[in-house]
Amino acid sequence: MPEIKKEDPRVAKARQRAxxxxxxxxxxxxxxxxxxxxxxxxxxKKTHWPERQVLQKSVxxxxxxxxxxxxxxxFLDSALQLVGQHIFSANSF
Numbered sequence: 001m002p003e004i005k006k007e008d009p010r011v012a013k014a015r016q017r018a019x020x021x022x023x024x025x026x027x028x029x030x031x032x033x034x035x036x037x038x039x040x041x042x043x044x045k046k047t048h049w050p051e052r053q054v055l056q057k058s059v060x061x062x063x064x065x066x067x068x069x070x071x072x073x074x075f076l077d078s079a080l081q082l083v084g085q086h087i088f089s090a091n092s093f
Contacts, residue, residue: 021032050058
């Protein structure tokens with residue numbers, strides 16, 4: 001006989017709340033909007049934010065990567081444009 005697993009109480013509570021909110025429909029409970037923003041602020045306070053130096057280094061890495069991809073894309077575009085001009089020019093036949 002298969003073993004029945006007990007659901008985590010936090011998951012069950014969240015599921016019940018989600019079902020209750022889904023039944024109420026949008027705009028039926030104006031207090032729900034305030035509750036949503038209050039809970040969002042609480043969750044954001046729990047978030048571990050990176051230090052300024054780590055964030056700066058990450059931004060630099062992303063910008064360098066974007067620049068490298070842009071250069072590569074420009075190179076491919078130029079090369080394919082030359083190939084296309086050669087193939088479709090009137091003098092190639």
